[in-house]
Structures are given as C-alpha cells and as structure tokens.
Amino acid sequence: MxxxxxxxxxxxxxxxxxxxxxxxxxxxxxxxxxxxxxxxxxxxxxxxxxxxxxxxxxxxxxxxxxxxxxxxxxxxxxxxxxxxxxxxxxxxxxxxxxxxxxxxRPARTMPGIKSHVGEADVVVFRENTEGMLPDRNMYKGLGEFMPDKDMALLVAVFTRKATERIAHEAFKLAMKRKKKVTIVHKANVIQMGYGLFKDVCYEVALQYPEVTVDDYHIDAMTAHMVRRLGDFDVIVTTNLFGDILSDLAGELVGSLGxxxxxxxxxxxxxxxxxxxxxxxxxxxxxxxxxxxxxxxxxxxxxxxxxxxxxxxxxxxxxxxxxxxxxxxxxxxxxxxxxxxxxxxxxxxxxxxxxx
Missing domain, CATH: 3.40.718.10 (Isopropylmalate Dehydrogenase)
Structure with a gap:
C-alpha cells in the first residue's frame, strides 16, 4: 500500500x-x-x-x-x-x-451560513502562471518595471499553452458536474491578449461537445455573480480575474474565511x-x-x-x-x-x- x-x-x-x-x-x-x-x-x-x-x-x-x-x-x-x-x-x-x-477555487452555500445570493455552487478555475501578475509570467525577472519615478509599466502574458491546459481542467470538471462552462475575459478592450484566451477556450470546448459554453466580460460578470451566482457552474478565467472573482464568490456565499x-x-x-x-x-x-x-x-x-x-x-x-x-x-x-x-x-x- x-x-x-x-x-x-x-x-x-x-x-x-x-x-x-x-x-x-x-x-x-x-x-x-x-x-x-x-x-x-x-x-x-x-x-x-x-x-x-x-x-x-x-x-x-x-x-x-x-x-x-x-x-x-x-x-x-x-x-x-x-x-x-x-x-x-x-x-x-x-x-x-x-x-x-x-x-x-470552489464556493458553495453551506448549512447555517447566511448567503447573500441564495443557493449557489460554483468552481472558479484560475490560470495560475501568467496573465497580469508580474511575478509569474517571466522566465527570469519580473514583468513590472519603472522607466522613471512617474511611470510604471506592466507586461501581461497570454499563451496558447497556458490557456489550453487550464481550459481542459475546467471542462473535465464540468463533465462531472452540470456540463456548463463560463469563460470570463476582457477581449472587447484587450483584444489580442484576452482575445487569444477566449478563442483558445472555445477551441478546447469543441473537444467537449456535451458542455454548454458562454462567455462574459469581467465587469459584466461581477454584476451577474452578485445578481444570480446560482446560475453559474464552472468558471474559467485568467490569473488576476480569477483571484478577484473567486474572492467575490466566496464572500457572496457566506465568508471568504x-x-x-x-x-x-x-x-x-x-x-x-x-x-x-x-x-x-x-x-x-x-x-x-x-x-x-x-x-x-x-x-x-x-x-x-x-x-x-x-x-x-x-x-x-x-x-x-x-x-x-x-x-x-x-x-x-x-x-x-x-x-x-x-x-x-x-x-x-x-x-x-x-x-
């Protein structure tokens, strides 16, 4: 053993x-x-x-x-x-x-704990190695720097490899749950970076034809979660957005603690x-x-x-x-x-x- x-x-x-x-x-x-x-x-x-x-x-x-x-x-x-x-x-x-x-990062209503959104049971999949967080998206050094004291620059990284593997994780779990995945992005403004993330997630979705897929911009998604978190099941998103949305979901169902x-x-x-x-x-x-x-x-x-x-x-x-x-x-x-x-x-x- x-x-x-x-x-x-x-x-x-x-x-x-x-x-x-x-x-x-x-x-x-x-x-x-x-x-x-x-x-x-x-x-x-x-x-x-x-x-x-x-x-x-x-x-x-x-x-x-x-x-x-x-x-x-x-x-x-x-x-x-x-x-x-x-x-x-x-x-x-x-x-x-x-x-x-x-x-x-799952978030579900628990017995005896007051929920702000009624019954809900969601799982947020957060890509953990790149995106907007500068300490994780470089082979060497950080993706954040200041050319002078009044300017800060940030390099965000989005790759097909990272997106594919987090999308597969999300879709595999969705197959065991309600067979529904929501992609969260900001492709309407950051068209190439978040556009790549959204497009690759939809490409992966083709390998899971039983799963229903939709997508939301991050700003709209926060409002939808507050209004109707119970309608969502598996959420897949990028590093920074996943950090924010999972904290929001945890607090909505009772407590981040x-x-x-x-x-x-x-x-x-x-x-x-x-x-x-x-x-x-x-x-x-x-x-x-x-x-x-x-x-x-x-x-x-x-x-x-x-x-x-x-x-x-x-x-x-x-x-x-x-x-x-x-x-x-x-x-x-x-x-x-x-x-x-x-x-x-x-x-x-x-x-x-x-x-």
Missing part, C-alpha cells in the same frame, strides 16, 4: 494554528480509512527568514519535490523586511517553481485557503481553520484522481460532511457568530469524524 507524503508549511500569522488544526483533521480522516501518510514539516515565511534568510528556503523546495502534496498556510509577506518584500511572495514562488498552473482552494500541476497538489494570515488575531485561538481544512479535503480528492485510491475521497467526504454538520449545529468560530475556539472547533470536528 502506498504511503502518502504530505508536507506541512505553517506560515505566518494564524498559519500555525490553522495548519495544526488541518493536520489533526487530516490524520483522523485518513486513519479512519486505513490510509498511511507521513507529514514532514518545512519552513516558510518568518521561520524561513529567521533560519535561512529566505521566506522559502532551498530546503523547503527540495523537500516538497519528494511530496505527493502539501498544505500551504497563509503568509504575511507585507510585513517582511524590504529585501524580501520586494521579491516574489511565497505563494507566487510555489506556483512558479512547481508550475502549479491550475488554481481551483470558508473558501478553499488547491493549486496543481498534474503531478503534485498544494492545498491553500483563499484568505490571508490575519496577524491581528494570531495566537488568540479564535481563527477559523475551515478554509484550510476544506482545502485539504480537496487535496485528498485530487490525490484520489491522481492515484486511483477511492479511500482518499471517502476521507474527504467525512471531512466535508462533518464540517457541514457543525455549521448546521452552529458549532462555529467567532467570525461566524459562534463561540468555538480554534482548538475547540478542531477537537469537535475530529471527535465527530472518529465517532
């Missing part, structure tokens, strides 16, 4: 607290289904700076190469010393170094909650670990697909179903109007999985 190697990167702010919670939940669910795993810990964030003078030191990159997947906590790069803040942040480094081209995501490259998977490190509440035992816990459940499902091990999806079912039950029972942390502490919520979740 395979022994899975799942790395843990504790990160900054609330990162250590919610990662330890996620570790406890993962271990409980995997043990229940007889899944053997190792959980090596690698430095990232302030720990990496203090020990190795790098937010993501080489020892971490080397260790993660040997992992099937890893849990990546939030980082507080805005507070790093200038020499580190001016570099690509740890999240960008991970995506660039491991070519984690697919960022999958509940929003999970995974980043994948076909061979490895990084579980990463959509929210930040919340340094103002770090160490207070009130942080909500749900986003990262649900990200880990997504990671288990991805591992099942990769290694054809159905026990992993059963473990993911246990995690997601138990989270839903606790939400329905109002066993939630302070940010959701509850009284549970981070550790108390985690203990209750683990006990319910083991029951």
């Amino acid at each position: 395979m022994i899975y190697k799942i790395g843990l990167l504790y990160g900054d702010g609330i990162g250590p607290e919610i990662t330890k919670s996620t570790e406890s939940v993962l271990k409980a669910a995997m043990k229940k289904h007889g899944i053997e795993a190792e959980f090596p810990v690698y430095p990232m964030g302030w720990e990496g700076i203090e020990k190795y003078n790098e937010p993501v030191p080489q020892i971490t990159f080397d260790g993660l190469k040997t992992c099937h997947a890893w849990v990546f906590a939030p980082h507080d790069s805005a507070a790093y010393p200038k020499e580190h803040f001016n570099k690509t942040n740890p999240s960008g480094q991970m995506r660039h170094h491991f070519d984690l081209f697919s960022n999958v 509940l929003s999970p995501s995974i980043n994948t490259n076909g061979n490895q998977c990084m579980a990463q909650a959509a929210h930040g490190s919340a340094p103002d509440i770090a160490g207070m035992n009130i942080a909500n670990p749900t986003g990262l816990i649900l990200s880990a459940a997504m990671m288990l499902r991805w591992l099942d697909t990769r290694y054809q091990d159905s026990r992993l999806s059963l473990a993911a079912d246990d995690i997601e179903n138990t989270v839903d039950k606790l939400m329905e029972l109002k066993v939630v942390t302070k940010d959701l109007g509850g009284t549970a502490t981070t550790s108390g919520y985690t203990d209750t979740l683990v006990d319910a999985i083991n029951a």
Whole structure:
C-alpha cells in the first residue's frame, strides 16, 4: 500500500494554528480509512527568514519535490523586511517553481451560513502562471518595471499553452458536474491578449461537445455573480480575474474565511485557503481553520484522481460532511457568530469524524 507524503508549511500569522488544526483533521480522516501518510514539516515565511534568510528556503523546495502534496498556510509577506518584500511572495514562488498552473477555487452555500445570493455552487478555475501578475509570467525577472519615478509599466502574458491546459481542467470538471462552462475575459478592450484566451477556450470546448459554453466580460460578470451566482457552474478565467472573482464568490456565499482552494500541476497538489494570515488575531485561538481544512479535503480528492485510491475521497467526504454538520449545529468560530475556539472547533470536528 502506498504511503502518502504530505508536507506541512505553517506560515505566518494564524498559519500555525490553522495548519495544526488541518493536520489533526487530516490524520483522523485518513486513519479512519486505513490510509498511511507521513507529514514532514518545512519552513516558510518568518521561520524561513529567521533560519535561512529566505521566506522559502532551498530546503523547503527540495523537500516538497519528494511530496505527493502539501498544505500551504497563509503568509504575511507585507510585513517582511524590504529585501524580501520586494521579491516574489511565497505563494507566487510555489506556483512558479512547481508550475502549479491550475488554481481551483470552489464556493458553495453551506448549512447555517447566511448567503447573500441564495443557493449557489460554483468552481472558479484560475490560470495560475501568467496573465497580469508580474511575478509569474517571466522566465527570469519580473514583468513590472519603472522607466522613471512617474511611470510604471506592466507586461501581461497570454499563451496558447497556458490557456489550453487550464481550459481542459475546467471542462473535465464540468463533465462531472452540470456540463456548463463560463469563460470570463476582457477581449472587447484587450483584444489580442484576452482575445487569444477566449478563442483558445472555445477551441478546447469543441473537444467537449456535451458542455454548454458562454462567455462574459469581467465587469459584466461581477454584476451577474452578485445578481444570480446560482446560475453559474464552472468558471474559467485568467490569473488576476480569477483571484478577484473567486474572492467575490466566496464572500457572496457566506465568508471568504470558508473558501478553499488547491493549486496543481498534474503531478503534485498544494492545498491553500483563499484568505490571508490575519496577524491581528494570531495566537488568540479564535481563527477559523475551515478554509484550510476544506482545502485539504480537496487535496485528498485530487490525490484520489491522481492515484486511483477511492479511500482518499471517502476521507474527504467525512471531512466535508462533518464540517457541514457543525455549521448546521452552529458549532462555529467567532467570525461566524459562534463561540468555538480554534482548538475547540478542531477537537469537535475530529471527535465527530472518529465517532
């Protein structure tokens, strides 16, 4: 039987607290289904700076190469010393170094959590390696520069290869859901860059004739999501737009703090909650670990697909179903109007999985 190697990167702010919670939940669910795993810990964030003078030191990159997947906590790069803040942040480094081209961000209404848009269940596929984000679209150097102090220039990159592979990921999932994909772009203004993205997505769509396809400009899409998010299913878009739309979707269905995501490259998977490190509440035992816990459940499902091990999806079912039950029972942390502490919520979740 395979022994899975799942790395843990504790990160900054609330990162250590919610990662330890996620570790406890993962271990409980995997043990229940007889899944053997190792959980090596690698430095990232302030720990990496203090020990190795790098937010993501080489020892971490080397260790993660040997992992099937890893849990990546939030980082507080805005507070790093200038020499580190001016570099690509740890999240960008991970995506660039491991070519984690697919960022999958679901948003669904959850029991007991107030939604601003009624019932909804969408998945945003965000192309993760190029587009408008300058730290990810160059082989060497950054795509952002200033010729003088009063001018900033940004190079955006759109390629057929990157668009094809994120489109295939979106359409493959759509075949397992409602067979509907929405392409989001700005081809009416940025005609060549976003025009290429839109056209290539439609070309890929021809290989999935059962899937219904439509497209919207980004500005119109934000309005449609607020008005009728429940009408959408799978959304595929570029790096910057995917970041914005997935945050919007998460907040519309209840809270960005509940929003999970995974980043994948076909061979490895990084579980990463959509929210930040919340340094103002770090160490207070009130942080909500749900986003990262649900990200880990997504990671288990991805591992099942990769290694054809159905026990992993059963473990993911246990995690997601138990989270839903606790939400329905109002066993939630302070940010959701509850009284549970981070550790108390985690203990209750683990006990319910083991029951």
